[in-house]
Amino acid sequence: MIHIENLVKRYGDLIALDHLNLDIKEGEIFGLLGPNGSGKSTAIGCMLALLKYDKGTIQIFGKNMTPDSYDIKKEIGVVMQNVAVFHQMSVRENVDYFCGLYVTDKQKRKKLVDEALDFVGLTEYAKKRPGKLSGGLLRRLNIACGIAHKPKLIIMDEPTVAVDPQSRNRILEGILELNRQGSTIIYTSHYMEEVEQICSRIAIIDHGHVLATGTCEELKNMIKTGETITIEAINLNPETLSEIRTMPNVFELTYEEQVLKIRLSGGKHNLISLLKYLGDHNISFGRVFSELPTLNDVFLEITGKELRD
């Protein structure tokens, strides 16, 4: 559905996209995951031909995307990071206006607008002005405006930023439903939990470059970390730390602010062995956590820094 090859975009001296390559298939919810400033919004702007780029090609539905590719654009729905609605119009009039850019038949549009309002749970607010809506409801209105014309491809740029948990869940559920109804979705976020929850495939990007692509499982299998064990323990001495470091499967150990963090490369019964070691050496400890790898671990291993930074 989308093929992006060697995309380069500069803002003056800054290289925002550095030979970005992406292939997105029909039916996917494709996550673009990267920290702030990694180039997600710029990539979207280029895909939509809203930004000029310096090098590379972008094909959507098998055709080159250009600013006047109206046949392609009418099949795309966009939900941008910043809420863009008209405050002097009602909720319903806003959705009707944006839907009207694609659908001229009034009867057909009425049905689509009703469906979109119902879909985002704003039917009861239809006559209200956007200024009367909470932040979460405003985001839902932004989504209704972008999807009412039932596009084949929906591009969402961080639609849940600064949204309360209830609206966030509603938005994520809505995205899954849109996908079930047949839309392919591109979803950008720096929240790894969201991406993990809804995306069928993910590209991790940093500095305008794709670092890894795959399903969540595939990405986690690319890294050495199989398990991370965290133990609260006070005043561990260097001898203890070096003994733990030599235990089977341990490949990294840190001890900061009385918290011991051990990364292990797979293996079984790691936690039991560690607790036995602490017990045998009369070392008292507080809370203990064992975690399977997250997308943050994938990012950390590839870049050496946290996704949350």
Ligand SMILES: Nc1ncnc2c1ncn2[C@@H]1O[C@H](COP(=O)(O)OP(=O)(O)OP(=O)(O)O)[C@@H](O)[C@H]1O
């Ligand atoms: N109009 C602009 N002029 C100059 N630099 C820009 C412009 N827009 C973005 N940048 C820079 O390009 C880089 C990529 O930014 P971009 O907004 O695409 O990243 P992002 O991953 O979408 O981040 P965020 O989640 O914060 O929106 C950043 O270094 C950013 O400061």
